[in-house]
Amino acid sequence: MSNLMAVALGVPSVALPAAEQPHADFSDTPMWLTFVKALIVFVYLLLSVLVVIWFERRVVGRIQQRPGPNRFGPFGLLQTLADGVKLMTKEDPRPSHADKVVFTLASLIAGTMCFVSFAVIPLAGQVNLFGHTTPLQVTDASSAVLLTLAIASVGAYGILLAGWSSGSTYPLYGALRSSAQIISYEIAMGLALVAVFIHAGSMSTSTIVYQQRDVWYVIPAFFSFIIYVITMVGETNRWPFANAEGEGELVGGFHTEYGSMRFGMYYLGEYINMFTVSAMCSTLFLGGWQAPPGIAAINDGMFNHGWWGLLWFTLKMWLFLWFFVWLRGTLPNIRYDQFMRFGWKFLIPATIAWVLVVAFIRGAQLGYLGDSSFSIGGRRFPVAMLFVIGLVTLLALAIAWVWVNRNQAKAEANRFEHPAEIDPFAGGHPVPPMPGQRLVEPARATTRGVAAHAEPVVTTTRQETKEAPRG
Amino acid sequence: MLNNPYVPILFMLALGFAFAAGSVGASVLIGPKRYNKAKMLPYECGIQPTPRPEGGGRVPIKYYLTAMLFIIFDVESIFLFPFAVAFNKLGLFALVEMILFVATVFIAYAYVWRRGGLDWV
Amino acid sequence: MTSLTMAADPATMSTGEAIGFWVLATMSVLGALGLLFFRRAVYSALGMVLTMITLGMIFLGLGADFLGVVQIFVYTGAIMMLFIFVIMLVGVDSSDSLVETLKGQRIVGLLLSLGLAGLLVGAIGRVTFPAPAGLTQANADGNVTGLANLIFGRYVWVFEVTSALLITAALGAMVLSHREHLGTRPTQRAWAERRFKEGKHLAGLPVPGVYARHNAVDTPALLPDGTPSELSTSRVLAAREQVAVPGTFVEGEQAIQREIEEGRTR
Numbered sequence A: 001m002s003n004l005m006a007v008a009l010g011v012p013s014v015a016l017p018a019a020e021q022p023h024a025d026f027s028d029t030p031m032w033l034t035f036v037k038a039l040i041v042f043v044y045l046l047l048s049v050l051v052v053i054w055f056e057r058r059v060v061g062r063i064q065q066r067p068g069p070n071r072f073g074p075f076g077l078l079q080t081l082a083d084g085v086k087l088m089t090k091e092d093p094r095p096s097h098a099d100k101v102v103f104t105l106a107s108l109i110a111g112t113m114c115f116v117s118f119a120v121i122p123l124a125g126q127v128n129l130f131g132h133t134t135p136l137q138v139t140d141a142s143s144a145v146l147l148t149l150a151i152a153s154v155g156a157y158g159i160l161l162a163g164w165s166s167g168s169t170y171p172l173y174g175a176l177r178s179s180a181q182i183i184s185y186e187i188a189m190g191l192a193l194v195a196v197f198i199h200a201g202s203m204s205t206s207t208i209v210y211q212q213r214d215v216w217y218v219i220p221a222f223f224s225f226i227i228y229v230i231t232m233v234g235e236t237n238r239w240p241f242a243n244a245e246g247e248g249e250l251v252g253g254f255h256t257e258y259g260s261m262r263f264g265m266y267y268l269g270e271y272i273n274m275f276t277v278s279a280m281c282s283t284l285f286l287g288g289w290q291a292p293p294g295i296a297a298i299n300d301g302m303f304n305h306g307w308w309g310l311l312w313f314t315l316k317m318w319l320f321l322w323f324f325v326w327l328r329g330t331l332p333n334i335r336y337d338q339f340m341r342f343g344w345k346f347l348i349p350a351t352i353a354w355v356l357v358v359a360f361i362r363g364a365q366l367g368y369l370g371d372s373s374f375s376i377g378g379r380r381f382p383v384a385m386l387f388v389i390g391l392v393t394l395l396a397l398a399i400a401w402v403w404v405n406r407n408q409a410k411a412e413a414n415r416f417e418h419p420a421e422i423d424p425f426a427g428g429h430p431v432p433p434m435p436g437q438r439l440v441e442p443a444r445a446t447t448r449g450v451a452a453h454a455e456p457v458v459t460t461t462r463q464e465t466k467e468a469p470r471g
Numbered sequence B: 001m002l003n004n005p006y007v008p009i010l011f012m013l014a015l016g017f018a019f020a021a022g023s024v025g026a027s028v029l030i031g032p033k034r035y036n037k038a039k040m041l042p043y044e045c046g047i048q049p050t051p052r053p054e055g056g057g058r059v060p061i062k063y064y065l066t067a068m069l070f071i072i073f074d075v076e077s078i079f080l081f082p083f084a085v086a087f088n089k090l091g092l093f094a095l096v097e098m099i100l101f102v103a104t105v106f107i108a109y110a111y112v113w114r115r116g117g118l119d120w121v
Numbered sequence C: 001m002t003s004l005t006m007a008a009d010p011a012t013m014s015t016g017e018a019i020g021f022w023v024l025a026t027m028s029v030l031g032a033l034g035l036l037f038f039r040r041a042v043y044s045a046l047g048m049v050l051t052m053i054t055l056g057m058i059f060l061g062l063g064a065d066f067l068g069v070v071q072i073f074v075y076t077g078a079i080m081m082l083f084i085f086v087i088m089l090v091g092v093d094s095s096d097s098l099v100e101t102l103k104g105q106r107i108v109g110l111l112l113s114l115g116l117a118g119l120l121v122g123a124i125g126r127v128t129f130p131a132p133a134g135l136t137q138a139n140a141d142g143n144v145t146g147l148a149n150l151i152f153g154r155y156v157w158v159f160e161v162t163s164a165l166l167i168t169a170a171l172g173a174m175v176l177s178h179r180e181h182l183g184t185r186p187t188q189r190a191w192a193e194r195r196f197k198e199g200k201h202l203a204g205l206p207v208p209g210v211y212a213r214h215n216a217v218d219t220p221a222l223l224p225d226g227t228p229s230e231l232s233t234s235r236v237l238a239a240r241e242q243v244a245v246p247g248t249f250v251e252g253e254q255a256i257q258r259e260i261e262e263g264r265t266r
Helices: A002-009 A031-063 A079-088 A100-120 A144-165 A169-200 A205-211 A222-235 A260-285 A308-330 A336-365 A383-414 A445-454 B007-030 B062-085 B092-114 C015-037 C041-061 C065-090 C105-126 C143-151 C156-177 C188-198 C235-239 C250-265
Strands: A124-129 A132-136 A373-376 A379-382
Touching: A031 A079, A031 A100, A031 A124, A031 A132, A031 A260, A031 A308, A031 B007, A079 A260, A079 B007, A100 A144, A100 A260, A100 B007, A100 C041, A124 A308, A144 A169, A144 A205, A144 A260, A144 C041, A144 C065, A169 A205, A169 A222, A169 A260, A169 A336, A169 B062, A169 C065, A205 A260, A222 A260, A222 A308, A222 A336, A260 A308, A260 B007, A336 A383, A336 B062, A336 B092, A379 A383, B062 B092, B062 C065, B062 C143, B062 C156, B092 C156, C015 C041, C041 C065, C065 C143
Parallel strands: none
Antiparallel strands: A124 A132, A373 A379
């Protein structure tokens, strides 16, 4: 670990990244091969969705101590296929108030946009495909990561328009909530990525993966990683942030009026979006398709080349998918206002502060803040960087100290000592004892009961009771 | 144009659209069609839907504020991206400028927070 | 494969480039026309979204990577989202009213736009452009880095002023849309305590009545003698005269029932 830290924080041993251009080499890739690769990615995604829906239901079943789908195919593996066929052969009613064109357009947007972002994800390094040496990645560009954010914001239209065009109350509220949720968390997501860009000096996915050959960015940008993982759950409207559906209050949220394959598009879109954010997270923070540190060293990096990359990439991506399912099986939904408060009052300011910290650390590393440095174990460390890190740590500690103190004071002020004994009728209305409290049987209880029974029962009718208007 | 790196994205777009349109179209063709009025009503837990107000109803103004704040931070992050990418070449001056910029936008943020614009309820 | 793929000589235009331009430009103009001529406000907004996306794609085609992506990111993502929220604020299904509120507004508007068009054509027609530097020079360090050099170099003052603009935006949004709470609103606990102090309706007011197929909030509960209880419905509904009386829905109810029966046999 200390060695890793040294690599992460030391002065870069290699020359600084010369350019922001994609590192992957597409020169030996004819147009038809690009199309074949797009087809491969497309099929890869569809198959993954087939598996993940089964996987989610099985794992959630396991968490809830029931078997989950286990009838169709070995271990119920073909369950999703059966679901798909069922969706396909369902009637597709459209409410008479709905806007005909937009109602269909919305589901098409959702079903189309979810595939697009995956075009810039590197599934593996250079591989041999039909006699050409080409990166297993449809395309890459100098603004690739930003493009996925842009695509996500276009995809939000699928949700907003679905709610608007349904001509029904619940979907409209679901859609508004959901798009407000997506845009709120998109900011923190974008800001979290800035730290990665500062380290990599590029927004191209293949360059970012290449820059992580020494150390994965999960270490130098650990806080960004945490923020990204939180926001990716918020972005995909998954539990515990599934407020868009909010079954308790909004029926099905924005897709309440959708049925058959038009609903299927949203279903598909949700899962593919999960794959996209997970793939993005493994690419940006976990070294993409590169083998994990121990394995990468075996036999002069034999597992770190060619098609092996696809295995590592898939494993890392599924790690996050499992995390999604785990969250769903474990946590209840949080309230919408709590969700928004967390996003706006914690995630955004914290991420901006973190980005500035990273900028300072990196600046010190590059010698912007003075050139004096010392070396430990063969690596040079700039003095300014240690100074910045120390300052930030002190500041973080101070904030934590103030916060904990304040919380303690609050808890102290709120603590209410319950008396050891309680008279249940003291307030005129029977109350049960708190845990640990002893009940004092009131002596007058019996007489009171008798008195109450002795009195003639007064029947209150509507005329007699003056009804207070409801507010 | 054809070796522009963004052209393959159109491939993905086309594949996705073909799949989406194909499966939605197929389900319309395959699926049964049995009309009745109750099916065409908006879903409200099996009860008769409340009549919609004139113009379809209005949404709370709260969403306007959220969208506006979103734009503000979006523009801020747009400036942070090139700053981050070119950080190695920009030097101390850009870092100072960026801190000034972030601090100024933070004034807006603090104002909105203080006035209660970030409280959802 | 880099983004520097356009012809280095700005005068020539490759076939692919030409096709891309004509397709995207047509879509973009169609979107703009849709913005003008659609009656429903949301359709107009969608027309504008189309224009923004195609503009972004044209930028991408011209090798301005960052600008193209940002065009989609900011305009499509943020600004159009704001537009749609604003439209819904006015009324979810709102559409254009064709009544002229100001007399002669249309003619004046037409004259002014013709004047503006004439001015623009006249002005742009006279402009002599300097020889373009070319993409190779502009993107020498990479597109984003080149842009960053400009932002933190020549245009650093404009960049700093942008932050003041953002403050203004936040201020404006708050002034226009935020309503401050005077005092704190009572919590659930405060309500409960007040109820117990008053000693009335300790278990809460009676809930509205429930008919199997109707939104129950406007349907009063029935007291044992069969009369509706005013307590069980909101006084707002009572003021609007929207409280349902028993029997209102029998007719519609039976009609739907018949429809369902018919649907089954047909």
